[in-house]
Amino acid sequence: MSTSMGNSLPVPSVQALASTFDSTSDIPERYIRPEAEAEPVADADEGFELPVIDLRLAQRSQEECDRLGRACEEWGFFQLVNHGVAEELVDKMKADIAEFFKLPLEEKEAYAQLPDGFEGYGQIFVKSEEQKLDWGDMITIFTRPHSVRKMRFWPTHPPTFRDTLDKYTSAVKDVTSCVLEVMARNLGLDSEVMTKTFKDHPQGVRINYYPPCPNTKKVIGHSPHSDATGLTILLQANDVQGLH
Numbered sequence: 001m002s003t004s005m006g007n008s009l010p011v012p013s014v015q016a017l018a019s020t021f022d023s024t025s026d027i028p029e030r031y032i033r034p035e036a037e038a039e040p041v042a043d044a045d046e047g048f049e050l051p052v053i054d055l056r057l058a059q060r061s062q063e064e065c066d067r068l069g070r071a072c073e074e075w076g077f078f079q080l081v082n083h084g085v086a087e088e089l090v091d092k093m094k095a096d097i098a099e100f101f102k103l104p105l106e107e108k109e110a111y112a113q114l115p116d117g118f119e120g121y122g123q124i125f126v127k128s129e130e131q132k133l134d135w136g137d138m139i140t141i142f143t144r145p146h147s148v149r150k151m152r153f154w155p156t157h158p159p160t161f162r163d164t165l166d167k168y169t170s171a172v173k174d175v176t177s178c179v180l181e182v183m184a185r186n187l188g189l190d191s192e193v194m195t196k197t198f199k200d201h202p203q204g205v206r207i208n209y210y211p212p213c214p215n216t217k218k219v220i221g222h223s224p225h226s227d228a229t230g231l232t233i234l235l236q237a238n239d240v241q242g243l244h
Helices: 014-018 062-074 087-102 105-111 161-186 192-197
Strands: 052-054 079-081 137-144 203-209
Touching (some): 052 062, 087 203, 161 192, 161 203
Parallel strands (some): 052 079
16 A cells, blocks of 8 residues: 655754744745735634534434534534543653654654655655745654554654554544544444445554744744545644644
């Protein structure tokens, strides 16, 4: 099974760049995005409340199942609670992610992308030297099935990273199956139709890091996009706002 989705030109680490900045520093032209100020971001204070879905309840309640269906139709996005992933495992995944990005640049670059792909540490979808860049770094790893794993891209620091990622992505796989089953039921399909459809599809993890910026109104952490996946499970690693 191939997980190749093209390649990306190497670009400097934004985290390393940001570490040299102070409040008076000028942002390099390549990171300045006029569209960042084009539209205000709506928040909960303006009456926009993200749907919250209780997965455990949705598995046995038609009412909650229907709420999930409406969230998919009207938002395409929702917050999931009672998903069954242990809080300790979620906290450990967040901690290991934070520790990885605290590593010196040369240690992170040991997991750098190769010229023929974008798995590993580095930016994605950078196709020209003139292209505007996102204000963020990332590491992309394919995790399932085991046959697609390339362990050279799996960080060994912190020492628990690999084990934590394996356990966390296994738990997320179970959550994904449950969500797909509820979605199928809401659509009036057999509960196994969706899970069978995505059974052999690869699972990938993209970990994003957005360094502090002296002028956040001029940059974009991650360009607007549509994920080329069946379902995205998002873990917000801290309380810094910005998702929209």
